[in-house]
Amino acid sequence: MGLSVDVAIVGAGTAGMPCAIEAVRAGAKVAVIEQAERIGGALHVSAAQMSGAGAKRQKSRGIADDWRTHLDDVLRISRGTCQADLVELATQLGGSTIDWLEEAGFEFDPVTPAILHFHEAYRTARTFWGVAGGRSVLKVVKPLFDSAMAQPNATLLLNSEVVALRQAKDGAVTGIVVRGKDGAEQTITAKHVVLATGGYGGNAERFARWTGGRKLHTAALPTATGAGIELGLAAGGVLRGGEHYLPTFAGIPAQSGGHQILWDQLPSLTPQVRAPWEVFVTSQGKRFVREDVDSVDARERALNALPDALFWAVFDARIWREAPPLLPGWKADELAAAWQSHENFVIAPTLEDLAKRIGCDAATLNATIAGYNDALRSGKPDPLGRESRPLPIAEAPFRAIRMHGMVLKTPSGLTVDRALRVVRADGSPIHGLYAIGEALGGATLSGNAFVGGMSVTPALGFGRWLGAKLAGRDLLEAA
Numbered sequence: 001m002g003l004s005v006d007v008a009i010v011g012a013g014t015a016g017m018p019c020a021i022e023a024v025r026a027g028a029k030v031a032v033i034e035q036a037e038r039i040g041g042a043l044h045v046s047a048a049q050m051s052g053a054g055a056k057r058q059k060s061r062g063i064a065d066d067w068r069t070h071l072d073d074v075l076r077i078s079r080g081t082c083q084a085d086l087v088e089l090a091t092q093l094g095g096s097t098i099d100w101l102e103e104a105g106f107e108f109d110p111v112t113p114a115i116l117h118f119h120e121a122y123r124t125a126r127t128f129w130g131v132a133g134g135r136s137v138l139k140v141v142k143p144l145f146d147s148a149m150a151q152p153n154a155t156l157l158l159n160s161e162v163v164a165l166r167q168a169k170d171g172a173v174t175g176i177v178v179r180g181k182d183g184a185e186q187t188i189t190a191k192h193v194v195l196a197t198g199g200y201g202g203n204a205e206r207f208a209r210w211t212g213g214r215k216l217h218t219a220a221l222p223t224a225t226g227a228g229i230e231l232g233l234a235a236g237g238v239l240r241g242g243e244h245y246l247p248t249f250a251g252i253p254a255q256s257g258g259h260q261i262l263w264d265q266l267p268s269l270t271p272q273v274r275a276p277w278e279v280f281v282t283s284q285g286k287r288f289v290r291e292d293v294d295s296v297d298a299r300e301r302a303l304n305a306l307p308d309a310l311f312w313a314v315f316d317a318r319i320w321r322e323a324p325p326l327l328p329g330w331k332a333d334e335l336a337a338a339w340q341s342h343e344n345f346v347i348a349p350t351l352e353d354l355a356k357r358i359g360c361d362a363a364t365l366n367a368t369i370a371g372y373n374d375a376l377r378s379g380k381p382d383p384l385g386r387e388s389r390p391l392p393i394a395e396a397p398f399r400a401i402r403m404h405g406m407v408l409k410t411p412s413g414l415t416v417d418r419a420l421r422v423v424r425a426d427g428s429p430i431h432g433l434y435a436i437g438e439a440l441g442g443a444t445l446s447g448n449a450f451v452g453g454m455s456v457t458p459a460l461g462f463g464r465w466l467g468a469k470l471a472g473r474d475l476l477e478a479a
């Protein structure tokens, strides 16, 4: 006879692990199925900047905050385009999620909580991160997960992909079909099936299909396939959120034509950290945004309006010599090699040659740079209102680096109700089927903006809350 459980959790990543930990702790019989050979999902690469209000660490630093203020801030940044009832739940769980990590020995970056400017800034210092990004989260969650999986009421299947959901005649989900590495399939019967399968930022075809035909430029792992979302749709679920896509500002593609962004080697583009010395031009050679505008949301929207969401950072020999590093994550030998042979690093003796190499019209690029230089030299305001303009772009050789808006999390996902039940188009729940984490779609909690920390914290928080709930315990009532 096949395995029969109370809760089958598909995906042992950011959301799936805490879901399993709490469900096992509360006594449910649990199976966790993970397609990869390792657990952890996106935590292996995520910066895991997490937002949570009312955490003990915030209180101990005298920062007054609560979930309602956090909720208001999310509604402000997302311009009311998120799913407010779920953001309410996420913000209610945020502080206790941070406390849970702290109790498990999480190594906070000492500067946290902080106001972060990589995404649109909150009004209060409520963003936390670890000394090693997502790996700091994994370091404390993994032992809890391992010990849960060692309990007699738990089963963990690695290298095992869930390829179908089993449904009763009335549509209720009753189990899953699991395919092992050897191709053999087994059915696991489950009272509740939780899709914790992540987003689709590793799959260019689904990204185009679910995100308005866009081309993928991504820092996500290949395991972010979107296959779990597809399972929910096949069971009667509804996709939403793709219209809310906003690229993150910005990264260097590993190679032209490829979709991977060099995530560990991001350029320093946050004006609050490093004021820009370079000029950003489109593929046509025109400026498209005030490079030092405070709001990253404004920069991301300007980038999103470009059909290819790409720009070139253009500068000259003197800026390269004198400016603080634009590429702090690059070693000297890596940079030297990039300028010699990386197709996204262009160096040329004249602006005309530079234009030719980056594929834009030389007269247009010349006019753009002349407009910038002339205003600077004559003490007139910058044409786009920029304030940081330390030097003109005048000394050969000229340089340009190609940068793209990038995917960290994908916007589309399964529509759920406040109980995290996957719902049909008419709003009725598909009994027995739940979704958490990025499978909900990043836009659910961020709307048409990128709200900092509103992926990892809710993935952990919803995971814990749902795992306990499916085993008969409400963490919010218990608090």
Ligand SMILES: Cc1cc2nc3c(=O)[nH]c(=O)nc-3n(C[C@H](O)[C@H](O)[C@H](O)COP(=O)(O)OP(=O)(O)OC[C@H]3O[C@@H](n4cnc5c(N)ncnc54)[C@H](O)[C@@H]3O)c2cc1C
Residues within 6 Å of the ligand: 010, 011, 012, 013, 014, 015, 016, 033, 034, 035, 036, 039, 040, 041, 042, 043, 045, 046, 047, 048, 049, 050, 160, 161, 162, 163, 196, 197, 198, 199, 219, 220, 221, 223, 224, 225, 227, 228, 263, 407, 408, 409, 436, 437, 438, 439, 452, 453, 454, 455, 456, 457, 459
């Ligand atoms: C580079 C990068 C930086 C980021 N930085 C931040 C940040 O600072 N703050 C923030 O809040 N968010 C950030 N994010 C987003 C955030 O990390 C993710 O949204 C979140 O971790 C996703 O959690 P998840 O549990 O939904 O998915 P994952 O953690 O990806 O877990 C999903 C798991 O499901 C497995 N799986 C998928 N399909 C199947 C299947 N059919 N059968 C079995 N297993 C399956 C996968 O292998 C994977 O292990 C970042 C993302 C990236 C890529």
